[in-house]
Amino acid sequence: MKYAYFPGCAVHASAKEYAMSANAVNKYLDIELVEIPDWNCCGAIDAVYAYNPLLSISLASRNLALAENMKMDIVTLCSACFFTLSRANNML
Amino acid sequence: MEVNSLRTITPQIIDPSFTEETMKLQGGERILDCIQCGVCAGSCHARFAMDYSPMQILKMAHLGLKQQVLSSSTIWICASCYTCASRCPRDLDIPAIMSGFKNMAMKNNVPAPIALKPKFHKAFAEIVGKYGRMHEPELKMKLINKTSPGELLRNASLGIRMFRKGKLKLQPSKLDPSTRFSEIYKNALNEEVKK
Numbered sequence: 001m002k003y004a005y006f007p008g009c010a011v012h013a014s015a016k017e018y019a020m021s022a023n024a025v026n027k028y029l030d031i032e033l034v035e036i037p038d039w040n041c042c043g044a045i046d047a048v049y050a051y052n053p054l055l056s057i058s059l060a061s062r063n064l065a066l067a068e069n070m071k072m073d074i075v076t077l078c079s080a081c082f083f084t085l086s087r088a089n090n091m092l
Numbered sequence: 093m094e095v096n097s098l099r100t101i102t103p104q105i106i107d108p109s110f111t112e113e114t115m116k117l118q119g120g121e122r123i124l125d126c127i128q129c130g131v132c133a134g135s136c137h138a139r140f141a142m143d144y145s146p147m148q149i150l151k152m153a154h155l156g157l158k159q160q161v162l163s164s165s166t167i168w169i170c171a172s173c174y175t176c177a178s179r180c181p182r183d184l185d186i187p188a189i190m191s192g193f194k195n196m197a198m199k200n201n202v203p204a205p206i207a208l209k210p211k212f213h214k215a216f217a218e219i220v221g222k223y224g225r226m227h228e229p230e231l232k233m234k235l236i237n238k239t240s241p242g243e244l245l246r247n248a249s250l251g252i253r254m255f256r257k258g259k260l261k262l263q264p265s266k267l268d269p270s271t272r273f274s275e276i277y278k279n280a281l282n283e284e285v286k287k
Contacts, residue, residue, distance in 0.1 A: 009226035014259045038268045040224040046172040046187065048220060050194035051213040053118055055280040059220070062276055083174065 003075040004067040005033035006085065008042055011077050022077050033075060036066050042081040043088065060088035099143050101152055101160075110158035113196070119188030126150045132176035132186055142166040143205075146176055146186055149193075162197040165205040166190070208235060221277045227264035 011019045026033060042063060043049065043056035064085060067074040076082045114120045126147075133145035143165045144152065152161050161167070170190040177186050194213070197204060204210050215234040219227055229251065237243050254260040267273050 009228075012225075012265065013228055013261055014254065016257070016259050038271055040267055040273055041220040041226055044216065044220070044226075046170075046191050046194075047213055047216040049188075050191040051198070051217045052281060053191070053195065054283055055217065055277065058276050058280040062273070080172070 001030065002032045002034055002072055004070045004072040005035045006039055006042070006063055006067065006074055006076040006081060007035060008076055008078040008081040015078075018077055034070065034072065036063065036070065036074075039063055039066060042076075042078075042084045045080040045084050049084075056084065057088050057091060060084050061092060064089060064092070099148075101144070101148055101155070101157070103155060103157055105159055106156045107158040108156045110156040110161070111154060113158075114153045114189070114192070117189060117192030117196075119185030120153075120192055122182070122184060123150060123153055123189065125182040126154070126184060127182060129181060131179050131181065135175045135179050137173060137175065138169050138171055142169050146170070146190070150184075150186070150189075153189075159202075161193060162200065162202040163205065167193040167197065168204050168206050168209040211235060221274070223264045224267035224273050225265055227261070229260055229262070230264065 007019065023033075040062055041048070041059055043059035048059065049056040064074070074085065076085065111123070114123050128147055128151060130145075130147050132150075133139060133147040136142070136146055139145055146166065149161055149164065149166050167190050170187055172187040172191070174187055177184065177188075180186065194209075198210050198213070212231075212235060215231055216226070219230055219234075232247060232251075236247055251260060255262075
């Protein structure tokens with residue numbers, strides 16, 4: 001199975017070990033994650049949303065649009081990124 | 093963090109339009125559905141540090157206590173963990189309402205009890221606008237008190253430990269400049285101002 005993979009800023013840096021363990025599990029589950037090219041910040045569940053809700057939704061929408069181009073379902077490891085993306089998806 | 097004792101709601105200035113304002117917020121449309129069951133207050137992991145519980149904040153929004161809600165520490169301490177929202181029997185999106193209150197407090201220039209929080213939101217959005225992604229060391233540098241040597245030392249030692257594990261990137265990862273990310277960012281900001 002191939003999925004469009006949205007890493008998110010934390011998984012790329014300070015939560016690196018989470019990505020490592022997810023990759024190890026994926027090998028056994030026969031899942032391939034293809035990183036979304038040029039992904040941006042998910043729209044940070046609260047950090048950007050409280051500053052400007054519209055900005056948060058637009059950031060998430062850009063990621064959804066990029067994943068749509070890949071014609072694959074989107075997968076993210078970060079629960080906050082997942083929530084922000086699904087919130088934008090519900091709104092659109 | 094200091095443990096706050098439970099406060100009771102003592103109505104001061106009542107602003108009836110506040111309830112309507114809250115209902116215009118994303119997730120706040122059904123705020124009057126709240127039955128004050130207390131599940132949100134009971135499940136809140138950060139409750140010990142708040143001055144009012146999430147349940148009390150919702151009640152205060154019903155009553156129209158605008159000033160008290162916007163100056164409470166609760167709205168800033170909420171970590172958006174969504175434990176309350178997933179347990180709420182009336183299916184209210186409580187963290188989104190809290191975010192809405194934060195936004196309202198920042199717009200109305202209500203001083204936050206934790207002065208760092210509004211700065212954090214602003215700095216976060218600025219860095220995302222600059223690179224398209226979060227760059228954690230830069231966010232930290234924007235927020236720490238550079239005049240306090242103790243704070244600088246603590247952060248430096250944490251930074252070194254993180255760097256050794258490859259968890260700290262000195263160079264921010266940037267987006268492809270040919271894509272229209274900055275346009276999206278600017279448009280979203282301008283659209284919000286127009287409202």
